[in-house]
Amino acid sequence: MNATCASDFNYxxxxxxxxxxxxxxxxxxxxxETRLTPLARQAGFASLEALIAALRANSATSTLRNQxxxxxxxxxxxxxxxxxxxxALKTTVLPELLAKRSSSNxxxxxxxxxxxxxxxxxxxxxxxxxxTLRNRVRIIATDLSGAILARAKEGLxxxxxxxxxxxxxxxxxYFQRQGLQWRIRPEIRQMVxxxxxxxxxxxxxxxxxxxxxxxxxxxxFDLGTKKAILAKIRGVLKSSGYLFxxxxxxxxxxxxxxxxxSMGKSVCYKLRQNQML
Amino acid sequence: MAVLxxxxxxxxxxxxxxxxxxxxxxxxxACDGQExxxxxxxxxxxxxxxxxxxxxxxxxxxxxQAVRAIPVYHQLRLMMVxxxxxxxxxxxxxxxxxxxxxxxxxxRDAVLEKLNLLGILPD
Numbered sequence: 239m240n241a242t243c244a245s246d247f248n249y250x251x252x253x254x255x256x257x258x259x260x261x262x263x264x265x266x267x268x269x270x271e272t273r274l275t276p277l278a279r280q281a282g283f284a285s286l287e288a289l290i291a292a293l294r295a296n297s298a299t300s301t302l303r304n305q306x307x308x309x310x311x312x313x314x315x316x317x318x319x320x321x322x323x324x325x326a327l328k329t330t331v332l333p334e335l336l337a338k339r340s341s342s343n344x345x346x347x348x349x350x351x352x353x354x355x356x357x358x359x360x361x362x363x364x365x366x367x368x369x370t371l372r373n374r375v376r377i378i379a380t381d382l383s384g385a386i387l388a389r390a391k392e393g394l395x396x397x398x399x400x401x402x403x404x405x406x407x408x409x410x411x412y413f414q415r416q417g418l419q420w421r422i423r424p425e426i427r428q429m430v431x432x433x434x435x436x437x438x439x440x441x442x443x444x445x446x447x448x449x450x451x452x453x454x455x456x457x458x459f460d461l462g463t464k465k466a467i468l469a470k471i472r473g474v475l476k477s478s479g480y481l482f483x484x485x486x487x488x489x490x491x492x493x494x495x496x497x498x499x500s501m502g503k504s505v506c507y508k509l510r511q512n513q514m515l
Numbered sequence: 516m517a518v519l520x521x522x523x524x525x526x527x528x529x530x531x532x533x534x535x536x537x538x539x540x541x542x543x544x545a546c547d548g549q550e551x552x553x554x555x556x557x558x559x560x561x562x563x564x565x566x567x568x569x570x571x572x573x574x575x576x577x578x579x580q581a582v583r584a585i586p587v588y589h590q591l592r593l594m595m596v597x598x599x600x601x602x603x604x605x606x607x608x609x610x611x612x613x614x615x616x617x618x619x620x621x622x623r624d625a626v627l628e629k630l631n632l633l634g635i636l637p638d
Binding site: 316318321397398400401402403405406407409410413414415 | 600601602605606608609613615616617618620621622624625628629631632
């Protein structure tokens, strides 16, 4: 790598950190190249270096700057990703919540929902296994990226995407084929509210939450931002609520208010009794 | 865990063999439904069958029906891996006793995630 390239990568890392608080390590330079080269071409630049030069010279529009940040911060997802958290939801979490509050609403937040597979997986799970909850569950799904939220709202997926993690029986029940793509049926689409939210900035009003899915996103933030986000979750999670993080993430050494609870092959986090609000 | 791959395409069998061996399965192969059925009748070591739909001779759908009609194979897990991608066909395969269904083309992750759903990925 030459000096100009290293300086370009540093510039993009700093841009992403400033706008999203996401910290890109040096070993993620490949991500900058693979995600931004198509964007540069699409925006009419001769090369990635030309796009970065325009950003540096302040001649790029704020829309393009946002697209750069969003292209870098859009993450991998799939239906029923990692499987075990959804099994915990089905066998333990939702039955416990229903036993405690048989008639009240259940509010679930999927933070960093990307193209929507996670909230739609939860919606299908509720419809399949908790029919009495169907009209009392509120699923709020947020992401930093406006472009990825637009995709999520469409509910249109490629064959490669529906092949991944989605039981075939749910594909036949809740999707319609549209040419080479698959569209989620309205009864599932309508169960999810999509909103834009930057986790690192101040959050818009969020109702008290029973369940938070915030998986595989904390790992990208620095220590201070991780602590600030967990503190904000404490403010919106009900005393009986459950927090799911990614399998390589934890609240340990970040926020003592949470305690890990094993549920089969999954771990979720609850507020300790003496920390309840 | 032992898996039988049933596909008339040598390239497809080779791709699936690579994915499944990498995941820790012992892999066996057959070129059509009849050969697969004969193999199952000779040995009871198979836990899982991945079967294509369109094959010369006994196709995958006929194989599914034949296997599910034999009580001794009720515990055997069956997954269709096929280019057929109409909802009606997927529903027919599931009704005939397929436990899961993967559409071609697929990725390695797609195959392994479906096996995870079935709870039969080796540790």
